[in-house]
Amino acid sequence: MRDLGRGWFQITTEYLDLCGLPLYLHAFADEDGIVLLDSGVSATPEASIRPELARAGLSIQDIHLVVNSHAHPDHMGGNAALAATCAPVFAGPALEAGWLEDNDTLIDQLWNANPDAYRLSEAQRAELVLQLGDRPRVERLLRDGDEITLAGTALEVISTSGHSPGHLAVLDREQGLLFTFDDVQGFGIPIAHTDMHLAPLYHDVRRYRDGLKRLNALEFERLLPSHGDSLDADAGHRRIAESLLFLDRAEEFVLDYLDGVRHGDSPGDSPGDSAGDSAGDSAGDSDRAEQVRLGPLAAALGEQLGPYGGLNLQTMSIAKAHLDDLVRRGEVVPTFARTPEEQR
Numbered sequence: 001m002r003d004l005g006r007g008w009f010q011i012t013t014e015y016l017d018l019c020g021l022p023l024y025l026h027a028f029a030d031e032d033g034i035v036l037l038d039s040g041v042s043a044t045p046e047a048s049i050r051p052e053l054a055r056a057g058l059s060i061q062d063i064h065l066v067v068n069s070h071a072h073p074d075h076m077g078g079n080a081a082l083a084a085t086c087a088p089v090f091a092g093p094a095l096e097a098g099w100l101e102d103n104d105t106l107i108d109q110l111w112n113a114n115p116d117a118y119r120l121s122e123a124q125r126a127e128l129v130l131q132l133g134d135r136p137r138v139e140r141l142l143r144d145g146d147e148i149t150l151a152g153t154a155l156e157v158i159s160t161s162g163h164s165p166g167h168l169a170v171l172d173r174e175q176g177l178l179f180t181f182d183d184v185q186g187f188g189i190p191i192a193h194t195d196m197h198l199a200p201l202y203h204d205v206r207r208y209r210d211g212l213k214r215l216n217a218l219e220f221e222r223l224l225p226s227h228g229d230s231l232d233a234d235a236g237h238r239r240i241a242e243s244l245l246f247l248d249r250a251e252e253f254v255l256d257y258l259d260g261v262r263h264g265d266s267p268g269d270s271p272g273d274s275a276g277d278s279a280g281d282s283a284g285d286s287d288r289a290e291q292v293r294l295g296p297l298a299a300a301l302g303e304q305l306g307p308y309g310g311l312n313l314q315t316m317s318i319a320k321a322h323l324d325d326l327v328r329r330g331e332v333v334p335t336f337a338r339t340p341e342e343q344r
């Protein structure tokens with residue numbers, strides 16, 4: 001727990017032990033009670049929020065508003081536990097209301113959107129459902145430009161998306177605090193006790209880039225991400241610049257990969273990959289050589305662009321986002337094929 005001054009507190013959570021990533025939540029306390037930015041995973045309210053607030057002489061019972069930045073488990077999984085404890089109003093991005101209120105929709109559309117490339121095992125899904133907890137209703141749907149007026153300050157809602165469809169950043173303009181949650185990911189986040197990084201996660205290149213540019217144009221004294229230490233203005237702007245640079249490097253990687261496949265070098269295709277025989281058996285060799293499959297591309301990116309651990313949700317999101325962006329710009333054309341017999 002860190003007292004950031006003038007009513008703001010930073011809550012350290014148990015997530016570091018659970019997933020190897022730090023996860024900070026932020027709370028603002030005034031005469032009306034406590035506003036909490038994000039709720040952690042299902043266990044976080046009891047494991048971290050209650051004891052951390054108590055350490056500062058505050059009570060979890062006084063939380064009256066929870067603002068969820070976006071519908072990922074580490075940002076809203078604690079909602080149900082908080083609903084049972086202190087019955088706060090929940091607020092979250094209007095664009096993610098479906099994900100915030102329905103775990104199945106979230107899992108199907110986020111983790112299992114491209115099952116040919118990547119899918120959760122039953123055990124992984126069960127673990128995820130555990131972290132997500134039950135989904136209470138989100139009463140207050142937030143949109144870009146909304147203001148949350150509190151007794152002690154006012155918070156501006158900035159819709160940045162990219163990382164998720166409706167991701168929100170929150171600015172306390174008076175105090176110069178910019179809460180960016182998962183929006184400023186740099187080159188990824190170091191995973192504790194390993195040499196690995198969790199790669200940035202984004203689904204829409206244009207929105208992610210535009211959101212980063214909007215944040216960069218804001219005046220702030222501190223930038224506070226969810227998964228790392230807070231940064232002063234200079235370091236914050238540098239991290240935003242790194243995040244933008246990552247987009248350029250990832251696009252370059254994808255373009256090089258496409259060129260390699262076109263010239264028949266299949267860079268980074270994992271052994272045993274069946275790209276060549278998976279589809280278009282009747283097509284000529286030259287057509288076949290140009291087919292790129294999402295899984296092998298994501299795996300190559302996760303090995304070669306950085307220490308990102310090959311194929312995972314993050315690297316798949318990056319590969320898919322850049323392919324989609326190239327399709328949108330008319331640089332590549334999607335093709336579709338029947339799933340090979342043995343994979344059905």
Ligand SMILES: [Zn+2]
Nearest residue numbers: 070072163182
């Ligand atoms: Zn996230």
